[in-house]
Amino acid sequence: MLLSVAHATKVFDVSQGWLARLLGRRQRVLLHAVEDVSFDIARGETLGLVGESGCGKSTLARLIVGLYPLTSGSITYAGMDVAALAHGGGPRTLRRKLQMIFQDPYASLNPRWRVADIVAEPIRAQRLATGSRAIAARVDALLAQVGLSAADGHKYPHQFSGGQRQRISIARALASEPEFLVCDEPTSALDVSVQAQVLNLMRDLQRQLSLTYLFISHNLAVVHHVADRVGVMYLGRIVELADKATLFSHPRHPYTRMLLDAIPDLSKSGAARVPVAGEVPNPLSPPSGCAFHPRCPFANDRCRREVPALEPTREGGVVACHGVAEGRIDAAARARSVSEEI
């Protein structure tokens, strides 16, 4: 296993300052962004992570690359502990191998820097090449690899479109010759035809450079296209994890089913989707027991009291649901099976 996440938990203290709390007699307010998350990623595979706002997927991404320190649990990459990265230290090789692509193409590039400097920054920081000529040659090669030209290096980010900026971000992420890329909604801010270009590029790069991806998105169709295995998150926990074919044809967890039912089907124009009931609760005051129980048609008393643990399923995935564990929810395929389409 290349990446191992074991019981990762991240709690943010979002209380007011101690003086304000003292005077206002308020309690500490804690945000449980990520709660007891465990999974592994094998070398060369793409794990897709799906969830809506507040599910903690972006926080998890930043925990993995070491931008935030863990509250508890551990994350190891190729045997090395990632925790040291969060405090500015850590082995250099670890920092090189774990890189990230961000969601917002407009905020992920420094608007005052030229593109060549942006792409060269990791090369300089990691001292992967020395001398301006060697660095420039490497920058040109990286730009070419993502489909841009060497002349683009002299320009500023605002002279490029959203899709081109994401390519620059990808070039920068590749500059340190990484093995593992965490992609935090890399195409969510892009138009659909530009998204196709970027997704194709990422697939080609994965093959050429033997990369491993953690691909985070709220768009199930995109995740279906890129991922080998898919995990579903809800309010900081993983509720289901399975390989792609199983998850999309035999979803177990009620939330997964609802998410899949909520996807618009282009081939059935005019047919209404089955809307999900309710909304994602406030992460600051999550429901007791299973966080999904207020919206779940199968919730019983146990669901309101006890947090379900991830249990293995027959098809080789895991799911955290009392209803599934107790056999209350049948494992029949959804009404809309794969064979029905096309």
Added chain:
Amino acid sequence: MKVAASSPNPNPPPVGESEPSDSEVGEGKGARPLLDVRHLRVEFPTRRGVLTAVDDVSFAIAPGEVLGVVGESGAGKSLTGAAIIGLLEPPGRIAAGEVLLDGARIDTLSPDAMRKVRGRRIGAIFQDPLASLDPLYSIGRQLTETIRTHLPMSESSARERAVALLHEVGIPAAERRIDHFPHQFSGGMRQRVVIALALAANPKLIIADEPTTALDVSIQAQIIALLRGLCRDHGTAVMLITHDMGVIAETADRVAVMYAGRIVEIGPVADVIRAPKHPYTIGLMGSIPSIAGDRDRLVQIDGSMPRLTAIPAGCPFHPRCDRAFDRCLRERPDLLDAGSSRAACWLHVVHPTGRARCC
């Protein structure tokens, strides 16, 4: 005068009255369209010359119909909506064309007169519910203010109507929550309030600009279902502007695809999605990832939409089109008949022999 061959106009317009010449009247609904946009042109004078953001756009919306306007960023769809409702930000201005609501021109109205049209006859829903609601006033106050601006009602009957509207859009405990402030609602709830605001004065047309883009996937489905249901119940027509084909597929009756400020294809939703005629629409549909089937690569349209300062001559899509030929480089195509829809593509010119030039 071009009328779609498959749906002949049962009520030809009386002589002397304005004809819906280049615009398409809704399927079999006859009579006059509710909204008629003719050769609309929106320009931005800049110090580097005049930029044309919307170029010769014509379409019509029948009463009660849902027209989807789909396109990528920079295609000009939001500007078209803003121009219709009179909310173009200067220096942008309508340089040519007409916008008719119920047969009367509204693009030439004074700002005061336009304000009366806005809300009473055309409602608007924008993308960001946080920006559409004033954070300083309760939603009840905003609703009653809108209602009383456009309808002659007392404060108490306006409030009753507001509560009824909130019930309709699915806000639980509406009698209590009517006095809450926007920040006390979640994103999905806020968008429901915005829909209530748009419907408050019972307009005949609603322009919705990316109403679900800022919402979670599961909420999107709820809001779209709500919008569609309400508009059916009230008989309100909708101009639904979005980049999301999925939303169009399940909500719209017809769809117009925009590219570089022009409409490149327009027709019934099922036809445009299943059998697109314009190469751009074909590429667009192919690039959408779907749950059905496993494709190695998505269809990719190389290049990107041209900037306003560099729109190619002839057909604006020709540099990216793999079926372009020399007429495409010289002449800009109008919307030509192509089966049940219309596409602005020279591939659909019907030859004198009566056969299409290319399939």
Added chain:
Amino acid sequence: MANGFTTALRQSWDSDLAYSFRTSPYAIAAAVVFLLCVGSAVFAPWVAPHNPFDLGQLDLSNSLKPPAWLAGGDPAFPLGTDDQGRDILSTILFGARISLAVGICSVLLSMALGVALGLLAGYVGGTIDAFIMRVADVQLSFPAILIALLVDGVARALIPGAHESMAFYVLVLSIGVSGWVQYARTVRGSTLVEKNKEYVQAARLFGIHPLAIMARHVLPNVVGPVLVIATIHIATAIITEATLSFLGVGVPPTQPSLGTLIRIGNDFLFSGEWWVTLFPGIALVIMVLAINLLGDWLRDALNPRLRT
């Protein structure tokens, strides 16, 4: 190489900022006036008809001569003389030198101090942020003049006797220290916004040191509003210096700045020798007005661009 320079020049000429400048008559007029002030101040030794700081040149018999166009005036002293026999025009030119020097240097000090503290407070946050902001709050509750007087007084006590030669530096220090807060606040606000942007997170991912991130990534993006504040602050600094000199705690009377001149002339206002106070006053107003207009233009011109 020369090609690159001319293209850069042409690009700057063509840029939106330059265009806004070219098309604004106020900005151009203000810039011209400001350049004249700066030029005449810089070249004062060559432009001024006399050297008013040279005590040897002064002749008391020339004192309180009215301007040249009035009865009793002397063309050698176009704007008249003060009570020491100093030519008003020359003293204005030399005095403007001091005023501008003090203004610009103290603003540079304020800027350096304020930007550094603002960056630190915004980026590091926590206790350091709280501490810096509390100090700023305390300082803001005192008028700037009082702060300047305080610093000045402490300096005089610390270095007695050498005050005359150190007066310039003490002045710059006191005005500089009294003005850092607005820079710090503005920069802190912008830093808080930029800190959460993904390009800063990306830089952290590459292992770049926080100080380097602050200086190379955040600073270029927060410095825009600082330039606007600085331009207007120069005017305020000059007036503060004039006030301090007027109060007698600024520059020594043998090297009068515009403020000192106004103070000296004030005593003679009611005995009819109005020119001693009026002309330095007009010079001060013109200089400050030109700088303010430039600052206004800069703020408006940069504003839409600040929406990155």
